[in-house]
Amino acid sequence: MLPLVSLTLFLPLVGAVLILCLPKPATRTVHVIAIITAALTLIGALSMWFQGASGAGFSQVEELQWIPAIGAAYRVGVDGISLPLVLLSAVLFLVAVIYTSSLRERPRAYIALVLLLETASIGTFTALDGILFYVFFEVSLVSMYFMIAGWGHEDRQRAALMFFIYTLLGSLPLLLAILGLYLGSPEPTFDMRAWIENPPLEGAAAMWALIAMLITFAVKIPAVPLHTWLPAAHVQAPTVGSVILAGVMLKFGTYGLVRFALQMTPDAFREAGVVVLILGVVSALYGAFAALAQSDLKRLVAYTSVNHMGYVIVGVAVAALTLDPSVRTVALDGAVLQMFSHGLVTGALFLLVGMIQDRAHTREMGELGGLLKTVPMLGWTFVLAAFASLGLPGLAHFPAEFQIFLATLSASPAAVVVILGIAIIAGTFLKALRETFLGEPRQRWQSMPDLSAREWLAVGPLLVLTVGTGVAPSWVLGIIHRTTSALAL
Secondary structure (H helix, E strand, O other): OOOHHHHHHHHHHHHHHHHHHOOOOOHHHHHHHHHHHHHHHHHHHHHHHHHOOOOOOOEEEEEEEEEHHHOEEEEEEEOOOHHHHHHHHHHHHHHHHHHHHHOOOOHHHHHHHHHHHHHHHHHHHHEOEHHHHHHHHHHHHHHHHHHHHHHOOOOHHHHHHHHHHHHHHHHHHHHHHHHHHHHHOOOOOOEHHHHHHOOOOOHHHHHHHHHHHHHHHHHHOOOOOOOOHHHHHHHHOOHHHHHHHHHHHHHHHHHHHHHHHHHHOHHHHHHHHHHHHHHHHHHHHHHHHHHHOOOEHHHHHHHHHHHHHHHHHHHHHHHHHOOOHHHHHHHHHHHHHHHHHHHHHHHHHHHHHHHHHHHHOOOEHHHOOOHHHHOHHHHHHHHHHHHHHOOOOOOOHHHHHHHHHHHHHHHOHHHHHHHHHHHHHHHHHHHHHHHHHOOOOOHHHOOOOOOOHHHHHHHHHHHHHHHHHHHOOHHHHHHHHHHHHHHOO
16 A cells, blocks of 8 residues: 555655756746646645544554654654645645746745645644654744745845744743653653553643643644734735645644644643633634734734634633533534634635735735726635635635534533624624725726736635535535544543
8 A cells, every 4th residue: 555644745845855956947847846746745635535534543654663762753644633634735735836836036945945844734734753743843934934034025034033933932842741741651652642542641740741732832823922923924924925824834733732732631631721711712802803903904814813723722622621522522623624714715815915915016905995896806706715714604614613612602601702703803804895895996906917827726726615615514524523523532
């Protein structure tokens, strides 16, 4: 049997090395190699998807000796929590390289960084060894730093440094937690499966490990008050950087919250569950209000990510707090589906904002207006993505958020106040649509070109998946539920 996980994981890295090794390749050659590599990676992810995930435990596991003296090994595999995120990553990186195929400024280095980041992202979601997970987690940080610093906007150096310092310092507590889990194991090992099956820490040790994990993952999500790096990073990042950062890398935090905090320190998480629940509610409401206050479209979308990731925190916290297996399953189903749907919807929004900026050279809503008449296809696609982000039924966020709110109402009724975030986000996007797309267009936007074929190829698949997931979420939930139902027992 083919090692599908490893092939899918390392294909982007092979493409990056090939691009860097070619002697002075033409720009077109670089983009063709990138698109072929990303397409093959998506085929690999789809093959993994069709093989599916078992109920309890991991499937498609591959293992090789690495550092046997300390129990570290190359271990990769998937379950119903990681598999949707692997597929999401493969889709978004293919979309990213299609969109960036018009880039002419140092394309070799840029594309190589994008492909390296794809390997790091898929590796983070498939790693089953603590050391391996941490390596992929950190490599992603370095790749994104150079993308922002090298190809971002005016204040990119400061934003890149802020991103790097926050996330580097934020990841150090995770390393301490991993070492704690290793030292607490009956037989010292970095095998994450062993840590999940028999959590090695208890009492005060487990609580300290949980606190360390929460710090790391709160920075990565990002949760209030550790979110301040996000708006600057998004605003200064190139469009593709924002798509990957929001669509994939924020999920490292929420995925880690489930994989490490919930599964490896379950008793400590239950004790601290109320604090985490409050953190999620505050993040969701703060993100919604902050988005409402923005005049910059990109900053607005960035703050909606704080809001939507707050819902995921709420879902995971409810799963930790409740003793009812059915409520726990619903909460986890909603949280994982929200991770998936957020990648699709926010990825599409950042692409569309980038397209507006490419044409108008501004993201200020007050300077735009009337674009629905001059660029109707771009306008209506933005309307669809905005309606998806505000949770309209029939689009991807609705089934995810509905399950999170239903579980929250069952387990912790007071926390259902978080549902106010939907109303605020609805007002935010209605305001954005009115100021940006409605009314009479200004004279300088009269000749603005509409979506090109390249742009359609980039944003179209995300919108199709957004509608498909909203109308028939069972195609994703079927995989997710196999694992969450077993985890809830």
